[in-house]
Amino acid sequence: MRVNLLLLSGVLLVGLMSGACRNGNTGSGGNDSGMVDGGPDASTDGGGDTPDADGGQQVSACDVAQQQGCDAGALCLRGVLEGGGQGNRCFPGECDPVAQDCGAGKKCTYVRRGSTTSRLCVPDGTVTQGGACQSTATTEGDFYDTCKAGLYCADQAATDGGTVFLCKKFCHGNAQCTAPGECIEVLRFAGSDELPRVCGEPGPKCELLAQGCASGLGCYPSPRSGPVCVTAGATADGAACTYSNDCQPGSACVKDGAGLVCRRLCRSPSGEPGCATGRCEPLQDFAGVGACVP
Template identity: 50%
Template sequence: MRARLVVLTGTLALALWAAGCDDDDNGPGPTPQQDAGVPVDPGDGGGNGRDGGPRDGGQASDFACNVARQEGCAAGQSCHFADLPGGGTGSRCFAAGCDVVRQDCGEGQRCTYVLQGSERRRACVPAGTVAEGAPCTLAPTDGGVSYDTCQQGLYCKDEPGSGGGRSFACRRLCHASPECGEAGECNTVLRLEGTTELPLVCGPPSARCDPFGEGCTSPLGCYPSTSGPVCAGIGTRGEGESCEFSNQCAEGSACVNPGSGLTCRALCRPSGTPACATGRCSPLGDNPGVGACVP
């Protein structure tokens, strides 16, 4: 398993890849820190803070459902970020016997990702005993199924150790930041061998910044998001170009939906400067004092 922090629709943060607790010794090791993109729609141009999801107008989108709101899937399915067949990241509906966030298994059971051979799947297993933030391990069974020792709603994630190596601790599974409570923000994507699902766990709060000033270290720029402005890698898409990620757009703009689909729009202050050269400055929900120029 590898983990990465990534700003995604309804979630926040930057990307950090690392070897995970359920890799075998021959698995891939840590890769350098990298920014994996910021798929965030901080608003719809009307100030109500809706997340992105599929684009309007019938256009095909890599994002087939809304992870943060768990919208767009049929009964018995849940929405997760996913590795796409042609490369890149999107969201897809996945059917499974249980949900790792809702924890809808029977009494004494937990829903988690189990590994059997080369297949990774969600399944109900006996709840573990390790609490959130405490060290954890894998627990192979006589039936050839492996899963970690964490309590219900948690997953064993790798992270930097105090001595420079790697350690493993139970972290809370989530679809959106409100589910994290004091545990941080729902911003860490787990890349698990044997599945294209990219589940999320709670991670440290993202670095805050001012979209109209300094605050992010190069090559990062400041972008609005569903949890307020954060530092992320800078994109190149211009005004009016389609987008799914806010930081696909050039610095000083963001990916919003003014009613005709997700596009890059210049940032502005609803009262003050910078003002819009054309159109009106519509406030972006969860980003006080920040708006986007919409027609």
């Protein structure tokens, strides 16, 4: 029987770690990727990415978008796994940067203390969403940004080829973002395994079966934005995945039976590219595009 394969998720944008507002942090982008860079003491890792491109992505029982499956006092977040790769994990912490559950005059944000970064309640900032921001240091040596509660200072490419730092909204899922924005940019911090997200815009449009993105990027299906170019992953076809750009270019993360796996994209109902083995089943909401299943 012919059944639609459901695209699991959009892509995540991941950028490269840079200096500026980062206060000397070091690191590198992963494979959930994109064209956006992170904020002070962070990097936005495309849709993206963040994990090592080793196919080691896993999913736990907790749900990031719904914030379910963790004990009280813990958040379900995308995170770096002990064995490499990424997956959903429960992380204890002082507060929730989306719910903003600190007291009056405070904000919940990521604070750099020495070699670690943690979610802490600190004095609220003054910069509103979309405004220019920066990192500040306290007399005790803590680093956090000047954005108001619920926002984080993330870098973004400027029209002149440089970089600007703007306050972007924390999110657990698309419900917290205003279209065309998606909960797509992943922040990666020095001294933390947590990979929280902020609202951002997807990459350039593209053709799924033609690909045609710049080097290092792939064309992936995003349910909210359609096909977009983002940093490509390396998870092999048939292996477990969480986001479409966990997979190699030309593949996507789809629901196949009870599992979520990378499958090669094909022309549906027939044509080129076809499937080397198996059959081409149509992708829901993407006319003329399917995925190769055994």
